[in-house]
Amino acid sequence: MWYVSTRGMAPRVDFEGALFSGYAPDGGLFMPEELPQLGIETLRQWSSLSYPSLVKELCTLFIGPELIPRDVLNDLIDQAFHRFRHREVVHLSRLRNGLNVLELWHGVTYAFKDLALGCTAQFLQYFLEKKEKHVTVVVGTSGDTGSAAIESVQGAKNVDIIVLLPQGHCTKIQELQMTTVLRENVHVFGVEGNSDELDEPIKAVFADVAFVKKHNLMSLNSINWSRVLVQMAHHFFAYFQCAPSLDTHPLPPVEVVVPTGAAGNLAAGCLAQKMGLPIRLVVAVNCNDIIHRTVQRGDFSLFKAVKLTLASAMDIQVPYNMERIFWLLSGSDSQGTRALMEQFERTQSTSLPEELHDKGRQESAQMAFEQELCPENCGPRGGCVTALWGAATRGGG
Numbered sequence: 001m002w003y004v005s006t007r008g009m010a011p012r013v014d015f016e017g018a019l020f021s022g023y024a025p026d027g028g029l030f031m032p033e034e035l036p037q038l039g040i041e042t043l044r045q046w047s048s049l050s051y052p053s054l055v056k057e058l059c060t061l062f063i064g065p066e067l068i069p070r071d072v073l074n075d076l077i078d079q080a081f082h083r084f085r086h087r088e089v090v091h092l093s094r095l096r097n098g099l100n101v102l103e104l105w106h107g108v109t110y111a112f113k114d115l116a117l118g119c120t121a122q123f124l125q126y127f128l129e130k131k132e133k134h135v136t137v138v139v140g141t142s143g144d145t146g147s148a149a150i151e152s153v154q155g156a157k158n159v160d161i162i163v164l165l166p167q168g169h170c171t172k173i174q175e176l177q178m179t180t181v182l183r184e185n186v187h188v189f190g191v192e193g194n195s196d197e198l199d200e201p202i203k204a205v206f207a208d209v210a211f212v213k214k215h216n217l218m219s220l221n222s223i224n225w226s227r228v229l230v231q232m233a234h235h236f237f238a239y240f241q242c243a244p245s246l247d248t249h250p251l252p253p254v255e256v257v258v259p260t261g262a263a264g265n266l267a268a269g270c271l272a273q274k275m276g277l278p279i280r281l282v283v284a285v286n287c288n289d290i291i292h293r294t295v296q297r298g299d300f301s302l303f304k305a306v307k308l309t310l311a312s313a314m315d316i317q318v319p320y321n322m323e324r325i326f327w328l329l330s331g332s333d334s335q336g337t338r339a340l341m342e343q344f345e346r347t348q349s350t351s352l353p354e355e356l357h358d359k360g361r362q363e364s365a366q367m368a369f370e371q372e373l374c375p376e377n378c379g380p381r382g383g384c385v386t387a388l389w390g391a392a393t394r395g396g397g
Contacts, residue, residue: 001062003030003225006327007341008334015063016127019120019226020135022206022219027345028338029324030225036061038276040251047240051090052081054240055119055233062229068126076126080118083108090115090234092241102238108151109177111144111313112265116230121152121159123226124218128158135216137161138205140198142261143170143313146188147177149220154183161220163188164198170312194306196318222264222321231268232275239279251278259284261314263291263321270325273363286314291322298357300340301349326352329359 003018004010007028013021018030038046046057055077060070068076081089086106093101107114128135137159139149146163153159165178167190178188191198206212206219222228235256240246242254256279260266269281285292286309293299302317309315327337336353343350352360 001064002033004033004334005029006031006323006334007338009338015067015225019123019127019224020218021225022138022212022217022221022223023203025207025209026338027203027207027341028334029223029320031324031327031332032062035271035274040246040249043251043276044246046236047243047246049240051088051233051237052077054236055230058232058236059119059229063123068123072126076122077119080122081115084114090237092238100238100242102234102241104234107148109144109147111148112234113144113148113227114151115234116227117145117148117152117220119230120220120224120226121156124153125156125158133216134158134160135218137218137220138164138202139220140164140166140195140202141170141174141178142166142195142316143174145221145313146170147174150178150181150186150188152220154181154186156185160185160187164191164202165189166191166194166198169194169308169315174312194315196306196316199318199320222262222267228264228268228271228321228324231265232272234265235269235272235279236277239277253278253280255280255282257282257284259311259314260291261316261319263319263325266291267321267324267328270328270363274328286311288315288317290317291319294322294352295360298352298354298360300344300352325360326356329363330356 001015002012003015004012005024005026005028007024007026009026010024010028012033013030021030024030046054049057056074059073059077063073084106086103089106091103091106093103095101104112104115107118124135135158137149137153139146139161141163146165150161150163153161163178165175165188202219205217220227238256239254243252245252256269258265258269258281260283266281266283269279273279273281283291287307290300290302300322306315306317323337323341326340327334330336336356340350340352
């Protein structure tokens, strides 16, 4: 399996190369050169698997035994989940009228990011130990990424982690999760600005290829492909738990509601769709609603400032994984994706080409809004949804 940049100007890499990268050298994000297509029989076979087993099957497709042998891969994934509080790792709670909640919060830090970061850290340490290398991880956070990333690598001898914590923009619990870890390889810095503003210097650092190589830098934000890969399992597991039957043709659809900030989990859902999973994605955003405006009006542009809400991990105006979604929707059009994203980076505002916008409205999701969690009036664009970092699902039909 090879990975290419969404902007088409960087050499292709294998999974190990994508794992150890932040942004691609051309500023893009790595994506699989080709997506495996899953037939009905494969989906039926997978439908009885546990969540960890689904992660193993998906990772096997995208990593390959020449990089990590299957038995080793299985052990790494089991190790990643061994501290989860629920025996199923991920549990589906069934509510009324076909509504379900996929509980993704049973990890150590109570964030859904414990799932993907736990696996990613295991893959990372496997390669580092094999090659006797050391890396420094650089992470910007809106709250939950920082604590989950620290948890995944704290105490590792071959990894140092630097977390940039935006002061006043995270919950007290998240700040304490990050600032009370007394490990020599963990370095947390309080900085001014919000998480979007943190991304700018981080991206500038990773654009300096010589500097990154000299200091062995990498990122564990959801720009890292490995995180998106593991998150695909959320959607497969939700589908198999909720689909009324897999004996019909075509398979019944299931609606999956995804609270999103940087759109990593949304990108994972779009990839699962492209692989043949019959889900319909509904995106839940708060009043920092750039994804809503993008899908509804083709308006991919920033407001003057991020609006603070109780869902701080969703207080993001630059959902960088939308670049992956644009690339997917455009049929892997790297030139068009590069032009779109470079225009956005120059002016902080761009309009989607009509063809891409139409494709997005056909294949993307509705936007869901609630106002109860917003500490201020967010106006006609709507307010905030609950940041459970679980996926609400509704059975087929």
